[in-house]
Every structure is written in C-alpha cells, then in structure tokens.
Amino acid sequence: MKAKLNPAYLSAYAIVLGGAVIMLMPFWFMFVFATHSDTDILSVPPPMWFGDAFLDNMRLLLGRLPYFWHNLGMSFYVAIATTVLNLFFCSLAGYAFAMFEFKYKEYLFAGVLSTMLLPAFLGMIPSVLIMTGLGWMNEPRALIVPAACGAMGVFMMRQFIGSAIPKELLEAARIDGCGEFGIYWRIVVPLITPAFGTLGLITFIGAWNNFMGPLVIMNDMQMYTVPLALRSLSGTGQVPWGAISAGSAVAVLPLLVLFVITSRRLIEGLTAGAVKA
C-alpha cells in the first residue's frame, strides 16, 4: 500500500518515532556510558557516542565484583532452569485445562488465574519462611522452584492449545496407541512451539531481571544474580557508573540476542488464535 503523505499521517509517524526514541534512549546511554570513564559520564553535556574506556570499566567492575562471571553464570542457570520448568509445567497444565473435561475444572482454572491478582511482594515473606523451613536459603533452587509454574503461562498455554490443536488430532493419536503423556509429548509439544517461544522469552526475561527474589534469598555475594550484584556496587562509596553500565551492557546482551532470535515467534505467539487461520 502506498504511504499517504498527509499531515495526519506524518504527525502520527512523528509521535510513534518520538516514543521509540524515548524508549531506546536508556539503552543507548547504557551502551555509550559503558565505554566512558565516570568523569566523562558526569560531564555536561554527557557523551552521546562511544568512547574507548570499556575495558577499563570492565577491569574496575571485576575488581569491585570478583564474582561477576559467577554471578552471570548464576543468572543464566536460574533463568534457564525457570524457563524450562515453566514451559513444561505450564504447557502440561494448559493442555489439561484446554483439552480435558473434569470436575470443578472451571473453579480450578479461576483459582489459578486469581493468583495473578496478588502482588508478588505479598508472597515474599511466606516464601522466605518456607525456604528457610526447607533449608533452601542462599540456594538457586529457592528461586527456581517457586517460579516453576506461573498463572500467566498456564493461561497462555491453555488459550494457545485450545485454539491451535483440534481434538480430533488427540483422538487420532489415542486410536494410534499413544498414551496420555505420549499425546502431550509427541503431538501437542511439537505443535505449540510458537507459544513456547513466547512464554520462554517472557519467562527468561522475568527470571533474568528478577531483583527482589535474589535480594531476599541470596546472602553470599558469590550466589548473587547479575542485577543484585550490580546493585551492590552503588552502596559502596563512590558509584562507579562506567562499571555499572559495562556490567549492565554485558547482562543485557543475552536478552537482546534472545529477542532477535525469537521476536518473530513472540509476535506469532501473542497473536495466535486472534483470527481464524
């Protein structure tokens, strides 16, 4: 379709463009500041283009945070484990809610959804008490297990499976000799990869950026995840903005790569079932 160059179209375009610039600016400054010294960063006007102090900033970061690479590994471990478990359990629950008829199904589903209404902070104290009781404090499983299945994921999977998989497929598999888990594993899972892409990305980002969870669970600096480790820098004398920016840039890179790889699937997954194929 040929673009219309009328004033209304141009002003709409300008608003969208302005919004995009405002949203991208923090990212831009994070990458730019990662390559400048603290003196340059605090100068007026601040630097707008890349400098050459990235390695100095990284050296400073690693000096202040000797476990930074370990913290990065911990972030990866927690985020990947949470994502894998979420995909598995949410798809299992979503499959059951979408495809099976059982007593009190609607009430159970409403119960699952109602957990979305509770602010995450409300669960903080009980969670710490439970983890202390289990002896899991300061261990990554205290972050992974409670986040292994979320209401949003169950809801998303139920919607996707209900709209994307005809019941006849499951019946055909049942006649072919598939057990119930076999149907899930061999038929349902391969057909819900777009939803896996979407939920996986959302869960990974959530787990990667989680700050409050590690803050109350992790005590040793060695066990910190990246957001918590970087935050710890700002409480010790002069704030090393260049080092924090360098650390943040390193921490955000995996997310950017993941987003670029899965963005098409993310959009597919979010719009799935919106229109009849």
Next chain:
Amino acid sequence: MAHLSLRNLSKRYDNNPPVIENLNLDIHDGEFMVFVGPSGCGKSTLMRMIAGLEEISAGELHIGGELANDTPPAERGVAMVFQSYALYPHMTVGENMGFALKLAGKSKQEVAQAVGRAAEILQISHLLERKPKALSGGQRQRVAIGRAIVRKPKVFLFDEPLSNLDASLRVQMRIELSKLHKELGTTMIYVTHDQVEAMTLGDRIAVFNQGRMEQLGAPLELYERPANQFVAGFLGSPKMNFVPCQLKDASSSEITLSVAGDNRLVLPSSHTIAARGDITLGVRPEHLHIVPLEQGFRARVDLLEHLGDAEIVYLELAGSEQPIAIKLPSGGHGLKQGDLVGLRPDAARAVLFGKQGQAIRLQ
C-alpha cells in the same frame, strides 16, 4: 476382520435425554455398514463409542466376540478416518501413516514396508515425504485412509470422510472406497448424512433418528420398503411425496383411497388393512406419471428444474395445495409453468403410512 455385536447400547450425558438408547445391532464380518441420519441423530456418537472415544453408559459392545466396553481405543483393533482428516501437521505423510506401527514397537523396516504397501494401494507413494499442509483435500483424505490401512485393523471406522471434498472428488473417492472394501474385505462402518453415499456404499444401512435406529436393511430394501415415514423421506432425492388421504374401503385384494378431495385411488393389496380414516400416501417422484387431465389427479405445474439427464417438475395438487415432485426424463414432455396436468401414481409402488408414521404393509 471382525463381527461386531451391540447389545442394549446406550449413551447419556449427565442427566440429559439419551443420545443413543437401547441399541441392538449386529455388524457382520467383512460387511460395509452405513450409519445414516440427520445431524444430531447420534450416528457419530455411536461410532465414537465403537472406537472407544466415548464411554458406553449402558449395554455391551463386542468386537470379534470379545467384550470391548472398557478396552482402550488402541487395543480394539479399530482404525478411524476422521472428517477433518486429523493428520499430524508436524509429520510427513510417511510418518503419519507409520505412526501407529512405530508406537507398537515395529522396526523401521517393517514400518517402511507397511507404509509403502498402503501408499501403493492408494497411489500416494510420491507424497510420502510431504507434510500435510502441502497436500490437496483429496490427497489428505487418501493419507488418512492410508494411515488406517497400515494398522491392518479388524474394523475400519469412517466418520463422514468425504464431507470436506468437492462434488466430483467425492464421487471419485466413493468409488475408490467401495473398491478398497472389496480388496481388503475388512468390516467397515461408515457414518454419513449423505443418502447417496449411504445407498451406493453400504451392504446394509442403519437409519438413525433422535438416538433410535429407525430401520436396518439393504439399501434397496430401505428405499422400496421403508419402515416408516422418516426413513421414506430421508432416503431418495427429491424426497418421497407424502399426500394426506383417507382410506375409504379395504378388501383382501385392494384398498380404495380418497386423495386430495374426490380423487379415488385403488391400490392392490394382499393383506387386510386394519387402519381406517386418515392416513398418508407416499409416492416417490419417479413413480408418478403425467397423464391426460381426465385420467389422473389434477395438478398445476409450479416449477421445472433441469438436471441435464432428467427434469424435476414441481406441481401443486388441486384441492390440497400439496407440493408434489416428479422426476421425468429430460425434454420431450413439453411442460411449462402454469400447465394443468393429470397425475397418476404407480399404484404397485406406492406406500401407505399410518397416523404414527409407520408403514402399512400392502404386499
């Protein structure tokens, strides 16, 4: 191959009226049985009960002499072809067809051989590497049938398998299914609402209505000697003409009817008819003839439909405003809209129905 025996079979969802009620039916070894009826009559539910996809609320289902009420679908020895094909979209045609054998633990070689044989029968060998989305409707249907053949089932179940195909492909697939049945000799159960499919494919037809089996028999038997008005009206296109009439006189050799006012019709009979008063005369469109006005019932031509090889003439019967359809050979009769003509039914082939719709035997 297997003989199926259904004894007092019922299906009920919660406290709702039964979908199938006390059904008794025997399906012979190697028979092509067609379940036919309007939407919602319970025919598909019955097939799903046989497949094991619906629980049996009451009664017994025997497949090959063994009670199968609680047998899992995969162990019943049945294979089902769905209306929507139900092919696994992420698998190739070959993988779709060999899936059941793979699950049964057969070796790759055995699976490949079985798939190859079935593909040859259905002439889809060149499609084995394709995914279902790259196939036409007809090809998908063949793959779905192939998937059933590969399992070498005791009973094939077809749930309206041709409904999604266009008219010409449906005719072609119908013929191929018929040939397949002759070639394999396996018991086949076929659900359809299309009476042409039912008439052409079935060794026997079971006509269903509101969860009950109205009649069971060979296609021509049902067509010529329907048990009731529902069966008579369901089979045949255009459907049988039903004309309200009065039984005036009945002897052991003939009965006299008063049709649409003063018209008298005498039908041969070898029975003494107990019914009296208001009954219904049923005559198929091809058993009605155009005659000179004074020799038949008066009727006015309302509409003509040209089918190419035949014409359907719709008329209004004088004195009753009853619409009547006649099937005539194409051309030559010179009829046009508004003509007044005489109608004479073929008395030997007319059927009478009592007040409850049940057929009254004349011969």
